[in-house]
Amino acid sequence: MGRGRAVRIRPWLVGVLVVVIAGAGFGLYWFQPWKLWQDETVREALPGTAVSPTAPAGTPPDASPAPSPxxxxxxxxxxxxxxxxxxxxxxxxxxxxxxxxxxxxxxxxxxxxxxxxxxxxxxxxxxxxxxxxxxxxxxxxxxxxxxxxxxxxxxxxxxxxxxxxxxxxxxxxxxxxxxxxxxxxxxx
The missing domain is CATH 2.60.40.200 (Superoxide dismutase, copper/zinc binding domain)
Structure with a gap:
């Protein structure tokens, strides 16, 4: 039986791979490119634009209306x-x-x-x-x-x-x- 040749990984190559992977992770975090394809839609009403209140119960129909806010x-x-x-x-x-x-x-x-x-x-x-x-x-x-x-x-x-x-x-x-x-x- 033949013996396979052992693959020797050079230490500098491991260092380069670590730097590339860390750089890619940092780049993804910093730039967040996925947000370019994500939309966030917000539909808020303007505050203070609620419908006018109705007259309180028991108010005569001919009474003048309350001043509008x-x-x-x-x-x-x-x-x-x-x-x-x-x-x-x-x-x-x-x-x-x-x-x-x-x-x-x-x-x-x-x-x-x-x-x-x-x-x-x-x-x-x-x-x-x-x-x-x-x-x-x-x-x-x-x-x-x-x-x-x-x-x-x-x-x-x-x-x-x-x-x-x-x-x-x-x-x-x-x-x-x-x-x-x-x-x-x-x-x-």
């Missing part, structure tokens, strides 16, 4: 433009009946990605590559993680934020410091 008011609005990824939809800055504010994204359509945020900023909105990286240069307030890359959704503006200081909204990728899309806010 204050309704949300759009303070500023803008259309999203594309930056790093194709992005469209409408952005509204809305003052609610209690005086608080929300940023509302309506008809949002953008790519999904890692660590996407909604930022209220004072940066100018520029077309093309010139607008990709400007939003972290000045003042901005992160309103939280993007809830979904499609649909309509609301983001509460903290009470201590002066909304008059901000002129734009960005869908910001915090991991890669780039805007997916942004809207200039025009006062209503």
């Amino acid at each position: 204050a309704v949300p008011v759009t303070v500023a609005t803008g259309e999203l433009i594309s930056h790093e990824h194709a992005t469209s939809g409408t952005v509204k800055l809305v003052r609610l009946a209690d005086g608080s504010h929300v940023v509302r994204l309506e008809g949002l359509d953008t790519s999904n990605g890692p660590d996407l945020r909604v930022w209220l900023t004072d940066a100018p909105v520029r077309e093309g590559r010139a607008g990709w990286h400007v939003f972290d240069d000045g003042a901005y307030t992160s309103l939280g993680r993007l809830k979904g890359n499609k649909g309509s959704q609301n983001y509460t503006v903290p009470d201590d934020v002066d909304v008059t200081r901000y002129s734009s909204v960005s869908i910001w990728c915090d991991r890669f410091d780039v805007s997916f899309g942004a809207a200039k806010l025009a006062r209503a």
